Amino acid sequence: MILKYSYSYINCKNCSSIKCICKDEIVGEVKKPVNMFDKKGNLMCQGWSRQPYNFQYNAPQSFFSSKKDNLYQFNEYYISTSQFSFNLVVNDFGKSNRFFIYFIKNSDKASPIYQQDEFCSKYLFKGIKFPSDINKPGTHARLNKKEFNIKFKVVKQGDQVLHLVRVKNEKLKLNADLTFDMSPKRESMVVVSPFRRGLYHFCYGNSNLVPVSGSLVVDGVDYLDPEECDQEDINAGLIWNRGYHSFSFIGVSAWGMYKNNKVALRIILGEQIPVAKSFINVNGVIHPLGNINICKEDLNESCFTFFSKNARFKSPVKFTPSKVQNVGFQNRAIHLLTGSIQGDIILSNGEVIKLDSFNASAMSNCLSINNSLTHLLDIK
Numbered sequence: 001m002i003l004k005y006s007y008s009y010i011n012c013k014n015c016s017s018i019k020c021i022c023k024d025e026i027v028g029e030v031k032k033p034v035n036m037f038d039k040k041g042n043l044m045c046q047g048w049s050r051q052p053y054n055f056q057y058n059a060p061q062s063f064f065s066s067k068k069d070n071l072y073q074f075n076e077y078y079i080s081t082s083q084f085s086f087n088l089v090v091n092d093f094g095k096s097n098r099f100f101i102y103f104i105k106n107s108d109k110a111s112p113i114y115q116q117d118e119f120c121s122k123y124l125f126k127g128i129k130f131p132s133d134i135n136k137p138g139t140h141a142r143l144n145k146k147e148f149n150i151k152f153k154v155v156k157q158g159d160q161v162l163h164l165v166r167v168k169n170e171k172l173k174l175n176a177d178l179t180f181d182m183s184p185k186r187e188s189m190v191v192v193s194p195f196r197r198g199l200y201h202f203c204y205g206n207s208n209l210v211p212v213s214g215s216l217v218v219d220g221v222d223y224l225d226p227e228e229c230d231q232e233d234i235n236a237g238l239i240w241n242r243g244y245h246s247f248s249f250i251g252v253s254a255w256g257m258y259k260n261n262k263v264a265l266r267i268i269l270g271e272q273i274p275v276a277k278s279f280i281n282v283n284g285v286i287h288p289l290g291n292i293n294i295c296k297e298d299l300n301e302s303c304f305t306f307f308s309k310n311a312r313f314k315s316p317v318k319f320t321p322s323k324v325q326n327v328g329f330q331n332r333a334i335h336l337l338t339g340s341i342q343g344d345i346i347l348s349n350g351e352v353i354k355l356d357s358f359n360a361s362a363m364s365n366c367l368s369i370n371n372s373l374t375h376l377l378d379i380k
Helices: 061-066 373-377
Strands: 047-049 073-080 084-092 097-105 113-120 138-144 148-157 160-169 174-181 189-195 200-207 212-218 235-243 249-258 261-270 279-282 285-288 292-295 304-308 313-326 333-346 352-366
Touching (some): 084 148, 249 333, 261 352
Antiparallel strands (some): 138 148, 148 160, 160 174, 174 212, 249 261, 249 352, 261 279, 279 285, 304 313
16 A cells, blocks of 8 residues: 655756756755745745755745735744653744644553643634744744743854743643753755645755753653663654645654654645655765555555665565554544654765664644544545
8 A cells, every 4th residue: 555645856856846946966955045935925936955044935925915824834842752752842823923832752562651731822812923034033932821821032153053942831741941952064955946836836955963951841750861861862853834724734753863863754734735854864964765655465464564666665665554643633633643664765975874763753643634644544
């Protein structure tokens, strides 16, 4: 059984752009700053970059007003280890906002302990209006409720760009004071693409292996304390979107150590996405993976196999989920899966990275349960 989620580069063979804006040997990469839109709000480029500032998000305000019901912008900060997963998401739907938090504590002896909480502003409440530049100094989001308090702030200290995340939540007994080092010297995978026949667009960024410091206290336990957490087991980062994102996708993350190097893998498969978003990060350097398909040949097996059409996988990469949590929202089928990944991946320089049972997590966020990872696994 093969999922329909696959994609390929279109138009310009060098940069995948609607209008050619580069002459790079790496397919799809945009290395120089370029405006995303013309004066009428038409998307002028698509492709991927290692830095968010290469895509100048210059959409006119009228563009958002005309399609405001479909706006879907967000910032998602996360910390994943083999012991726990922490996610904090703020969504801007244009006319309302959603603040969502979850914490999962894994256990070898029992099912994972899952906790979540959320706050949704009333319809017609003004949106957050995230800045187009994710590293712009200032406060990006704030929620002041007695039971749920959040603040996202960005500060620059010389060459450093620090994202300060403060959150308190009574339901989860959670108090976090976190600093994410988003300095530009560490590369990100940033993607710009139209979808649904060019009617919509998104500008999406994924930064992993981000250095994180501070405290994450849940029910009296600081899960970032070196006595509680192996610092080499941490994969922290920021996922963000500007524009629209109303489609189904499957995302798998894996992280671990290889030859004293921190390595993180990110595989994204989504319908109607012409630009590839999958990559592997080795000590802050991005290696794009291009076109990837996923299949499950034997319905009796409990793992998925990822294939790379352009031979970036020396051997198929297999994801074996062990635990599942349903976190469905509105009419979407959303599942979180944890497990492990194995396989060999060829880097841009020809070196082979061996993923030997790396820790892994996955999110299946689909408009229909029939298209989700859990449907193929027959997980209820």
